[in-house]
């Protein structure tokens with residue numbers, strides 16, 4: 001297993017080590033001279049639509065704490081989020097994390113069954129669990145030692161005579177929807193999880209050989225990126241930058257043959273190596289095209305996937321406030337893969353992406369920040385990503401979607 005931190009991404013990209021320091025530091029400087037001579041918008045958003053989702057300026061999409069909180073509740077909470085690989089929660093172990101900004105704890109019983117709950121004690125609301133570790137016969141709160149069965153039901157209250165009116169059936173943990181998808185664990189906190197199969201159908205079809213191969217996680221690396229999460233996703237689906245930002249790291253691929261497909265909010269893409277004779281031997285069971293090309297894919301809103309003949313990698317952009325993103329790179333391959341080499345090859349382009357996204361974030365501090373014309377074809381996926389995001393938020397504002405519980409949590 002290879003592990004690391006975000007610092008090495010900037011080092012790999014060259015001079016970007018100081019880029020994150022000032023990101024998001026500027027407060028709204030007010031109206032500057034010349035602002036308004038160009039519409040401060042982009043990717044198909046109209047000024048009226050920006051106003052409808054509660055922002056006054058285009059850059060607020062990337063800098064506003066209020067808007068970031070709105071995204072968590074309206075965009076992330078109603079959807080499935082990647083929380084771990086299956087290897088991170090072996091039988092008899094738990095993992096505490098956040099989903100859509102909400103604390104969640106997952107555990108797997110010795111029978112292999114995986115369950116997830118809001119990580120909040122129903123007594124006084126402390127986090128029941130933190131970090132990772134083995135789970136005991138009961139889950140016991142550290143504060144006053146209320147204990148819970150693994151199915152979330154209340155097992156015991158110390159000094160029960162102190163709680164003559166307590167109804168144990170009303171004091172169970174709130175369950176969170178959890179699903180395992182080809183070695184990945186996903187969760188949805190809304191209480192009304194959408195059909196996962198519907199969201200993943202395109203990838204089930206196009207990535208079937210990768211998803212059904214006996215892959216294991218060979219590397220996992222956590223990064224902290226100093227930019228809004230959307231910049232990383234925009235970059236992921238941007239075809240135009242491949243020739244330029246990655247002129248060395250992805251030079252082996254024939255960008256003119258780049259193809260993609262959207263199915264609802266899910267995106268699949270592929271481009272071949274210019275010289276297929278340089279392709280790796282590859283994972284067992286791949287087609288010739290799959291072995292000799294690279295694909296970038298998106299499970300909206302934030303789960304980015306990359307496939308080559310050597311691996312299936314995921315990196316999820318989890319917002320940590322408006323100007324910071326947590327991202328975990330997980331690489332799945334065959335058990336004997338050279339994990340360090342795979343991470344190095346992914347980092348060769350990912351570090352360039354991170355450096356560019358952090359530099360855009362710095363630009364959002366300026367009242368002149370805007371987005372100009374975008375490429376008719378090569379930036380179409382960026383516009384589509386924003387259309388999906390915009391439609392989601394506008395539907396939410398119009399009350400057309402069912403509201404999840406507070407902050408995506410239970411309504412009790």
Ligand code: FES
Pocket residue numbers: 121122123124125126141142143144145146
């Ligand atoms: S807060 Fe959990 S037992 Fe009191």
Ligand SMILES: [Fe+2]
Pocket residue numbers: 235236241245246349353
């Ligand atoms: Fe890129």
